[in-house]
Amino acid sequence: DAGVIQSPRHEVTEMGQEVTLRCKPISGHDYLFWYRQTMMRGLELLIYFNNNVPIDDSGMPEDRFSAKMPNASFSTLKIQPSEPRDSAVYFCASNINGQGAYEQYFGPGTRLTVT
């Protein structure tokens, strides 16, 4: 299996621009999670989906952030407009309910820099 795939790996954009991060979970996994990691705040859960449906988006920092999962093999995290404080590494993870005690499999992350 290819594991969780994220793209792009690095993104540099200017303040005010729209940013879209992409994630392909492991085939057959029914949960998908988006995290953000910064030095100041550590690893934060932003939102997660079960069977393509958003379950908990309480970690999404502002309305500028939105996430979708149109099908079982693809999810996006969008920031519009982006701000310098959004600079972070964004991780996507997936797992399958009831198996492996809910361990999550992480992608390599997208390093976002907003100037």
Add this chain to the structure above:
Amino acid sequence: AQSVTQLDSHVSVSEGTPVLLRCNYSSSYSPSLFWYVQHPNKGLQLLLKYTSAATLVKGINGFEAEFKKSETSFHLTKPSAHMSDAAEYFCVVSDFSNTGKLIFGQGTTLQVKP
């Protein structure tokens, strides 16, 4: 509510000496516990997991952890540190509500000196 506390934000050891990374958990239920490792500029990788079977859990790269219910601890150990062990380590507990949600500790940075 579930929570984990990693007792040290930074641990420094010499190569070849034992490693001990400490973690305490809080849970109203029998928890599932994990240790993840993150090498610089990499994603998170599962080291090992406890799922109410054997209390001593062996993971990859020579790491192991012991679940101690009486002490609510799940400390990570390795007999002999290697330079490649230098990384960030996260102690994690699964949310009891069956959602697959994980609760992460703040992380411990392991430095290995030659």
